[in-house]
Amino acid sequence: MALGVKRTNTGASLLPEGAQYAELVGSFLHLSTTTRPDVAFAVGVLSRFISCPEEDHMRAAKGISRYLRGTTRLGVVYGGSEPLHGFVYADWAGDIDGRRSTNGFVFTRNGGPIAWASKRQSTAATSTANVEYVAATMATKEALWLRKLLSALGVDGGAVPMEENNQSGLALFNKPDATGRTKHVDFAYHMVRDYQARGDVAFYFLPRAEMPADRLTNPLPPPAFTAFRAAVGVCEDLGAAARGAVLGDPLLREC
Numbered sequence: 001m002a003l004g005v006k007r008t009n010t011g012a013s014l015l016p017e018g019a020q021y022a023e024l025v026g027s028f029l030h031l032s033t034t035t036r037p038d039v040a041f042a043v044g045v046l047s048r049f050i051s052c053p054e055e056d057h058m059r060a061a062k063g064i065s066r067y068l069r070g071t072t073r074l075g076v077v078y079g080g081s082e083p084l085h086g087f088v089y090a091d092w093a094g095d096i097d098g099r100r101s102t103n104g105f106v107f108t109r110n111g112g113p114i115a116w117a118s119k120r121q122s123t124a125a126t127s128t129a130n131v132e133y134v135a136a137t138m139a140t141k142e143a144l145w146l147r148k149l150l151s152a153l154g155v156d157g158g159a160v161p162m163e164e165n166n167q168s169g170l171a172l173f174n175k176p177d178a179t180g181r182t183k184h185v186d187f188a189y190h191m192v193r194d195y196q197a198r199g200d201v202a203f204y205f206l207p208r209a210e211m212p213a214d215r216l217t218n219p220l221p222p223p224a225f226t227a228f229r230a231a232v233g234v235c236e237d238l239g240a241a242a243r244g245a246v247l248g249d250p251l252l253r254e255c
Contacts, residue, residue, distance in 0.1 A: 001042045001060065001219040008096040013055040021053040024061050031068070035075045037106060038229050039064055040118040041216050044102070048095075048120070073236045074229070078112040084150060085109070086143050086162040087206070089213035090121075090135035092128050099124045101131045104216025105139035107146055107160075112233030115142055118216040132169030136162070136192050136203065143201050159199045163206035173203050 001007075015021055028043040042064055049057045088105040095102065100123065106116040121134055143160040150157065164170070173192050195201050208214055215228035229235065 001045065001063075003219045003221050005219070006094075006096050007045050007049070007057065007060065009049065009052060010054065010056075011052075015053045015055060015058060018050070018053045021058055021061060022050050024065070025050060028061070028064055028068075036068070036234065037076075037113050037116045037232055038074070038215070038225075038234050039068070040116060041102070041104070041218070044118045044120070048097075074234055076112045077233055077235050078110045080111040082108065082110055083157040084114075084143075084146060084160055086139055086160055086201075087211060087213040088132075088135050088139035088162060088164045089208070089211050089217055090131045091217040092131060093124070094218055095120055101134075102217045103135040103138050104213040105135070105142065106213050106216065106232050107142065108233060115146060116216065116232070117142070127168075128166060129168035129172060132164060132166040133172055133192070136164060136169060136173065140192050140195055140201055144195065147200065159202040162201050162203045163211065164203055165206050165208045165211050167205065170203055170205060 025043065025046050028039060029047060032040040032043040042060075046057060046061055046064070084107060086105060086107045088103075090104065091102050093099045093101055098120075101121050102118060103121060104116075104118050106113050108114065117138070119138070121131070139162060143162065147157075147160055173196055192201075192203075196203060212228055212231040214220065215225060220228060
């Protein structure tokens with residue numbers, strides 16, 4: 001998505017027929033949850049307007065279509081033996097209509113992503129620490145599920161390392177003392193403290209410039225976007241392209 005552009009409902013220039021927009025965004029949703037985390041944020045934003053799409057929203061959807069058409073060789077690629085690793089980030093009131101924030105997380109293993117999400121929070125938060133706390137809770141639930149899944153497969157890597165870039169959020173995870181600014185936080189989100197104390201997850205600080213989950217919450221300039229794709233393992237599968245060339249199959253060469 002274009003850097004600095006905020007999508008919103010203006011109520012003007014509504015599409016006369018929204019079925020085409022819904023079908024297009026629905027197709028994007030399938031890609032964004034299976035093999036293309038690089039479009040997850042953009043698709044998540046456009047899916048908010050399925051009930052009342054405008055011409056501007058359709059232009060943005062066609063922009064995603066052009067991007068996908070030009071990157072047909074890209075997909076999730078795995079390699080190496082890296083353990084499970086999580087990254088979590090949240091923007092601050094990026095949704096203009098409801099002033100709500102967006103959670104973003106990605107978990108990688110063996111050089112590629114195995115779980116990711118870009119989801120708008122259900123309520124408006126009152127501080128960046130609160131926003132990060134909510135995002136960390138969402139990511140922790142996913143980390144616990146992945147940890148159990150890997151354990152059932154005979155892989156036990158201990159505490160799942162989780163990177164995030166908010167110092168206030170890290171302080172909340174490690175200090176159970178309530179203050180005037182944190183006592184309003186819903187108790188449901190305090191589960192992060194418990195699981196960190198048990199050793200199931202371990203949160204660490206990572207600067208925003210190095211945070212892969214940043215792209216799952218807001219647009220980035222082209223260099224940062226390209227770096228994000230590489231960081232989460234979305235790249236060209238050179239092995240598949242080479243196999244297609246060897247087999248002489250034109251379809252395989254295009255995949």
